[in-house]
Amino acid sequence: MYFPAKIIVFNKIDLSVLLLRSMAELNKVRVRFAPSPTGGLHLGGVRTVLYNYLFARQHNGRFILRIEDTDQSRYVPGAEEYIFNCLKWVGLEPDESVIHGGSFGPYRQSERKALYRQYAEQLVKEGYAYYAFDTPAELEEMRSRYKTDQNPSPQYDHTVRSAMRNSLAMSESEVQKLLAENARHVIRIKMPEAETVRFTDMIRGEVSFNTAVVDDKVLLKADGMPTYHLAVVVDDHLMEISHVFRGEEWLPSAPVHILLWRYLFGAEAMPQWAHLPLILGPNGKLSKRDGAKYGFPVFAMNWTDPATGELTEGFKEKGFLPEAFINLLALLGWNDGSEQEIFSKDELVEKFSLERVHSGGAKFDYEKAKWFNHEWIKKLQVSGLREQVKQVLGNSGIRVTDEQLLDNVLALVKERCTLLTDFAEQAGFFFKAPGKYDMDAVKPKWNETKQAFFLKLLQAYNPKDSWKPDELETLFKEMVTAQKIKVGELMLPLRIMLVGGKFGPGVFQIAGLLGKEETVLRIRKFLDLLQ
């Protein structure tokens, strides 16, 4: 009597679990970053990657990287590999891509070329698009003909299309003849003459457009490649993308994409859109130029233009930690509402939410960016810094052989380094005696008494068996008190002897790490130099 009831209950549970699972499959989150491999990876691009990544991780979804290389004239060798290197550096690697694989490939649009034409043709057949045979010269002619002060950039739209050479204006037989002759042509979307297209953006709410003022965008180019507009819609559908995050600069062409979705795959199937606020420079959208002009990086990593050989410095080489780079990017347009500003990647995955992304653009502040890096250098354990600092020291000709010393040095100096490159100055002298000294800090005030003092110091330090900072300091101060000189008057010269300049941690801390031998050697060397 009791048993059957129990079995029924179990069955119910199994059913609901199954139901939930299939619903989860249906609503599977799939997002994508779709860069065009034409040059360096802009910090705005990395932020888009980040938001995609965070959203995917948060929803147990997949993050896809699709290469949008439909413009063959803009092909730049190496750019694609460079993008992957950047993503690897920041630790935001895709689940599916050209190199990560996946079952929705190919992930490079140029390899999907054959796919797009049928969709464009279908649109023509259904009256949503048309063939256009206008040559570049004819387009140019149209633009200059309609150009006025009131209308500085005439569009190819419903007001002019009947006066152009396209399948809407020409006779059926004429069109067929041209097509049979393989005449160069494009396929353009036929924008409705007056319709309001609206959609709900996840960041800015309802946005609406009047199709009358949107032009008949080219969907399929004369070379058979799709334009961005056709390709995004087709690929987002085929790759089952659920949410699209892209820059605000795409907002004006959103109605084209909405319409294409409606015509091709149905509005219900459309992914949700989120147009991210722009990252601004001192004047407008942040550009590579701004970086060069104001002296801060814009690209994630160094990028050398293969055509011109021009090098653009990246955040990595400038001395940024990937942790800091991600952190500062996340906060450029988003915050969790609390006072917290330092977030690890895991915390971001946990706390990020689209609802808290701003709609207004944010001006990039390099000073604040450096602050984030400083915070992360302070926060990170030496183990997280070791390899990167070795690299930095290596770049200035210092090879680290004593790993233990490196760890001690890092712990001692990291709080005074804002960029990783600062370690060259702040840590370098521990491994290599100063090559030159800040003589101005010593010479003007140097005298016989001081010279004598240091000789005596040498005599006191040399025979010491233990070598602890505290003891060295006490001994030093005891000896100074015997003189009629201020402690500072002698401490600064000692610093210069050991460090070379007026910087670094406490002098005796330095001496401690340097060891007796090296400390004595440096003092003696300097004294000789002054003779």
Next chain:
RNA sequence: GGCCCGUUGGUCAAGGGGUUAAGACGCAUCCCUUUCACGGAUGAAUCACGAGUUCGAUUCUCGUACGGGCUACCA
């Protein structure tokens, strides 16, 4: 020019009808530190403007101004 999006200190920003309008960066001054940092303290905003709604608008509505984006067979 047209269309779209936006507007809280120099910058990033919290707050969304009644608040002394958070916090951070940067800046300035001071304290700590016999270097430089770190750390601590203090200082600086009539919430773009004008109407409206309201007992009351930074917060809601509408205009204006300003800023930005788009306006290619580029993405």
